[in-house]
Amino acid sequence: PKRKKVVLGVGDAKMGAAVLEELGVQCQTGGVVAELMRGIRLHFPALVRGLTAQSAAKAQLGLGHSYSRAKVKFNVHRVDNMIIQSISLLDQLDKDINTFSMRVREWYGYHFPELIKIVPENSMYCRVAKFIGNRRELSEESLEGLEEIVMDSAKAQTILEASRSSMGMDISPLDLINIESFSRRVISLSDYRKGLQEYLRSKMSQVAPSLSALIGEVVGARLISHAGSLTNLAKYPASTVQILGAEKALFRALKTRGNTPKYGLIFHSTFIGRAAAKNKGRISRYLANKCTIASRIDCFSEVPTSVFGDKLREQVEERLAFYETGEPPRKNLEVMKEAVVEASEVVAEVKRKQEKKEKKRKKREKRRLEALAAAAEDTAENSVMETEVRGMKVGHFCGGLALSWMLLMPGGRRRKRRSSSSQRSQSQSLRRTGWRKRRRRSHCPRRKGKSWQSLSRRRRRRKRKRKRRRRRRQQLGTLRRIREQRSVSTWTDRLTDRQEPGAATHPFPWWPQLCPVAQRPLGTCHSPSWPG
Incomplete structure (x- = not known):
């Protein structure tokens, strides 16, 4: 099938010409296109799926910031x-x-x-x-x-x-x-x-080393200041750089149809002062040409170096000697080839130093992160140890309570264990038969409510007994663990070390304050359950 002709509407005529040249698509600019673009801009959130008003506002804000940054000539990487x-x-x-x-x-x-x-x-x-x-x-x-x-x-x-x-x-x-x-x-x-x-000398060596090596730090800084930025100076032709700073004399000469000035700010350079009166215009034109080259190299090179500035300065010296003695200078192609070779070596050295510095920085950052991780682990271990010590103290306190109860009531009731499994099975069988009898008896209408009430009471009583036995076993187990861990317990050793010299070493330093009955010398306790 035959392809339909497509007409693309654009808002800028220059953009349309560029699209036509590159892609071969016909473009149209006019009133209808402007109205269409206005409608698209108005209903853009509805036309684009997933676009919110907040995202559109952020995009507009970013565009405004970039436009304003370009207007005020703010460059993050340059400090001109x-x-x-x-x-x-x-x-x-x-x-x-x-x-x-x-x-x-x-x-x-x-x-x-x-x-x-x-x-x-x-x-x-x-x-x-x-x-x-x-x-x-x-x-x-x-x-x-x-x-x-x-x-x-x-x-x-x-x-x-x-x-x-x-x-x-x-x-x-x-x-x-x-x-x-x-x-x-x-x-x-x-x-x-x-x-x-x-400070100005150091900044010029960082931002525009070639320009400062060619014409000096102060004169180069004046050129950058008068142009507004290093980028603007790089965009100027050599004829503009030559008379930069002499605008009044230029406009006065154009108005009166007189001779235009030969130099502006570059007059303060040493080359023009060393040249003869008849050669001042020539050397100023040649110097402006080299200043333009140096400023462009400084502006658009990734790693600015002073190699090109030194070579350009040598060329100006040779041209000055040519005006005085007639000795022909070297060609620009030969000088630039030498400068490119030297600059590549310097750039490689600078990049190697930067990589080395970056490796050192990464190592320092890695060591710092490892130190932070180790500190976090130590903090976590200390918190776990504190929790364990707190649990040990609670266990010791429970064991002390159980032991004090045994000391205060040495003849207390203790539940005897069954001697054999046959007795246990017999008691269980009897309990089951009694349970069946009680259940049969509970079918009586007159005693049904009373029997179930006594049954629930007995259940609660047995449940309480089981809880007491379980708690008793836990206390005895805690006491046993305390007895085993007493020799390796760090906090017990600390409390033991705080005792007065010559005092009897007690297995539990907190015991005399907890149980007054236990404030007797070691070995005189009548209870066989004394630890140690």
Whole structure:
């Protein structure tokens, strides 16, 4: 039979073109398709079997989260957001430290104006001002500490001589306290900036090692921050990376139809500063090309390494030497082949270390689980032992009660056992005959109710006797078990060890408190049923 033509309705025209190209199915987009999709979306829980409103709500929530995550450029595996925040904070700290240092210079310059020319560095000036304080108190004894700060003995001697002949005004102790406090804050900010720079260097080596090896950590972080993320920077062409950060100059040149800028943020790289004036545009274009390659390698590689960045840096060095001396550089194909071989070795080593670390982690987890299982078993055994000991104590208490009853009533009634099976059978036969006679007698109308009432009473009496005999046998059996387990009972040994030295060892340490009759020396009990 001839196949019918099928038209597929899709909501996106680009998706329809892709379906037509791959599968050869005609697609349609328009108002009717939109209305149909709207109706399907409205009645979707009824059309799909097993779909609940809760599942549909969860699916919509997951889709919203994924869309929002893509919009805010949140990547779980990359930490380029930390790089963006770090470089922004580093720029702000540079501005603040410069402003505060100039304030300290102006404030302390009224007292010691010659120190500004001797110590031009901001952080060192704050440290020296905090160390000197009042210049009239500076002496030869303070020269060693001053040398440790300025790292120059000649400069320290110059500061000492200038303090003796300074033309600055005198300063009050209160003003000096405020200057020292403010200098301490500026010094702490400088120390924090150094730590933040180390943190940025470590993050760049983890996220973008090739880019940081090529152009430096700070310039690479500025490029990532200006682009918004490492992924956006990898998507930019080399022409955009070249003028990234010089947008104002670019738009001004386009507006006035002037010359466009040759470089943006990459101007702070050392390569452009080392190039001649006529070669700055060439080297900036070449450097932007290599930065684009490095950012793409860092963004889309599973195990980022700095091998490609080092090779790209060598290429930029060779191109810079070519502009200066005319020596031809190596071809890019040869350099990349070498980089691929070295990178494969580095990646294999990194994976081997990761596998080794994962094995160690699994071993630690296994040992931890075994320790937890052993602890759980010990806890269970201890609980079982406590239950057994509690049962033994209860058995001992019951045996003690039986023994005390025998001691208090030595001539008590005891049921004699039948001597032979013939006597037992005879008594049973007599009981059966009596039972038959009683049953025959109970047919009398006048004594029927009375006979059955006495019969039920006798049954209850015999049942109570059987219970008492059974309980008696259980008590005697418990007493026998106590007598057998006395030598191996751990808690009995503990209680026996607590007795006073020289006291007579009793088979049951709790016995004298339980039975006052038994508070006599061992061996004087008149009952033959005494244990031991």
